Amino acid sequence: MKKRKLGETGMETAPLVFGGNVLGWTADQATSFKLLDAFVAAGFNAIDTADIYSRWMPGHTGGESETVLGEWMKRSGNRNKVIVATKVGMDMGDGKKGLSKPHILRSAEDSLRRLQTDYIDLYQSHIDDLDTPLEETLGAYAQLKKQGKVRAIGASNHNAERLALALETSGKTGLPAYQTLQPNYSLVERAEYETYLEPVCAKEGLAVINYWPLASGFLSGKYRSESDAAGKARARNVTRYLNERGFKILAALDEVARKYNATPARISLAWLLARPSITAPIVSATNLEQLNDLMASVELVLDGESIEFLNRASA
Numbered sequence: 001m002k003k004r005k006l007g008e009t010g011m012e013t014a015p016l017v018f019g020g021n022v023l024g025w026t027a028d029q030a031t032s033f034k035l036l037d038a039f040v041a042a043g044f045n046a047i048d049t050a051d052i053y054s055r056w057m058p059g060h061t062g063g064e065s066e067t068v069l070g071e072w073m074k075r076s077g078n079r080n081k082v083i084v085a086t087k088v089g090m091d092m093g094d095g096k097k098g099l100s101k102p103h104i105l106r107s108a109e110d111s112l113r114r115l116q117t118d119y120i121d122l123y124q125s126h127i128d129d130l131d132t133p134l135e136e137t138l139g140a141y142a143q144l145k146k147q148g149k150v151r152a153i154g155a156s157n158h159n160a161e162r163l164a165l166a167l168e169t170s171g172k173t174g175l176p177a178y179q180t181l182q183p184n185y186s187l188v189e190r191a192e193y194e195t196y197l198e199p200v201c202a203k204e205g206l207a208v209i210n211y212w213p214l215a216s217g218f219l220s221g222k223y224r225s226e227s228d229a230a231g232k233a234r235a236r237n238v239t240r241y242l243n244e245r246g247f248k249i250l251a252a253l254d255e256v257a258r259k260y261n262a263t264p265a266r267i268s269l270a271w272l273l274a275r276p277s278i279t280a281p282i283v284s285a286t287n288l289e290q291l292n293d294l295m296a297s298v299e300l301v302l303d304g305e306s307i308e309f310l311n312r313a314s315a
Contacts, residue, residue: 003045006279016269016280017046017280019048019282020068020284021054021284022286025054036076040076040082045082048182048209052087066111070115070116085120087123088104088111088126089127090127105143108123108149119149119151122153123152124155125153125156128159135169156211157183159197160196160200163178179206181197185210186212186219187314188249207279208278210281211281224242248313260300260302266293268297269297270297270300
């Protein structure tokens with residue numbers, strides 16, 4: 001499988017990243033192991049998680065996903081074959097949040113312990129922290145890199161202005177620079193990325209590993225009414241797209257899917273993979289059937305007419 005450069009990190013990723021938010025949440029440990037085994041066996045090599053996954057679940061405190069991933073790597077013995085990306089900064093409770101130096105250093109140790117590894121390939125600022133100077137945040141990452149605990153750093157959920165400022169700060173101070181960005185980007189979420197973030201990433205050579213490429217499952221076509229989403233884990237995220245524009249996008253996906261004898265999910269990912277600035281969308285699945293369908297998207301090359309048709313429908 002052809003790998004893609006992960007910015008200037010020196011690492012290369014397959015065209016999809018496994019979204020570890022499901023590990024220990026909507027996929028129990030046994031299912032998680034099966035999914036990760038299948039993903040890596042198919043030639044994919046990057047897994048994204050975060051310290052906060054899955055704190056939103058009743059009875060969970062955060063770190064569940066990292067723990068499952070750590071157990072899987074210990075069992076499979078393939079730590080050196082996968083790129084492990086995790087994140088810091090979201091509210092873990094008890095005031096543990098943000099991108100201050102003490103919180104980053106403490107959180108890194110917690111993540112390393114749960115992951116049962118001595119280094120993180122890609123450590124990402126999960127959310128911007130306006131209360132902490134950029135120099136302090138980047139200084140913490142510099143210390144972790146010097147100690148060999150982090151190979152490269154990335155940003156998630158940063159607006160274009162703050163991302164550019166962080167990169168400028170790195171340039172001026174010699175502190176580590178973000179090499180990747182995780183934005184919310186899909187056929188239904190286009191405006192912010194294409195208008196503001198994409199030009200910064202293109203100019204600075206950042207790899208883009210976008211999350212929610214299927215808009216929490218909406219673009220799979222399985223949620224077409226309020227009743228379809230009722231009682232589902234992602235209902236709150238999906239129902240916002242049940243409007244005229246959302247239905248127009250689904251209709252376009254259905255049409256292109258028929259043309260290629262593929263699923264709407266596969267077409268949605270193929271549309272993303274055709275965009276030069278996108279390195280590897282982050283995909284989640286809770287069963288092997290879903291995962292196999294998503295992985296098949298890397299073999300699907302849409303023609304220009306289909307891409308333009310989807311562009312117009314989702315404009």
